Amino acid sequence: MSIEPLDDKLTFRPANEASWEDLQAVMGKSDAGQCHCQRFKTRGWMWSVTTEPERAGLLREQTNCDNPKAKQTSGLVGYLDDEPVGWCAVEPRTAYPRLLSGRTPVPWKGREEDKDDDSVWVITCFVTRLGYRKRGVSYAMARATIDYAKQQGARALEGYPMLPAAGKDVPWGELHVGHYSVFEEAGFKEISHPTLRRYVMRIDF
Secondary structure, rough: OOOOOOOOOOEHHHHHHHOOHHHHHHHHHHHHHHHHHHHHHOOHHHHOOOOHHHHHHHHHHOOOOOOOOOOOOEEEEEEOOOOEEEEEEEEEHHHHHHHOOOOOOOOOOOOOOOOOOOOEEEEEEEEEEOOOOOOHHHHHHHHHHHHHHHHHHHHHHEEEEOOOOOOOOOOOOHHHHOEEHHHHHHHEEEEEOOOOOOOOOEEEE
16 A cells, blocks of 8 residues: 655644644654754753753753744744644754764864854754654655745755665664755755765755
C-alpha cells in the first residue's frame, strides 16, 4: 500500500502563532523531544548542563508559543489541516551560541564568514511527528523556511545537513539537521563538505 505524500497539503505558522501544546505534540518523546532544540543553544554539553524540564522551558521562551504579538520566535510549525505534524528551527545564526563558539566546526571549516552577521539565518533542526514520517514533511518545511527567512529580512539562509554513505543507516535522532536531499530539493546549493557526512548548503537572497 502506497503512503500519500503530504508536502503539498501543509500550511505553516511561525511558532509564536502556534500553541505550545501543538509543538509538544510534534516533538513527542523523540530524541528531539528530549533535546527541545537546545543542542546549538547551550554553550556547554547540553545533556550535562541542563535538565529536560529546563530545556523545555528554554524552548517555550525562545518560541513564544501562544503569543502571536511576540516580536521574536525561533521556528515554524507545519500543519495538515489543523493537526500539527512538523517543526523546523530557523532563525539568525547569531542566535546559536554553540555554533558561534566553534565547538561545532561544521559551519566554519574552510570558510571565511563573519560570525556576528545576523542577516545570515540557519536551519538547525527538523522534527516530523510520529505517524507522519516519510511523507515529505521535512521537504515542505525546508521550502517554507525560504519565504519566511526572506520576510524576516535575511540575506542568506543555510543549513548543515547530513548525507550518509551509501547503504549506511543513520538513527532518526541524528538526522534532525536534515538530509542533504531535503535542502537540495528546496534549491539550496552546496557550499562546503567539512566532514565525512556533513555539508554546508546555502541560499543567498
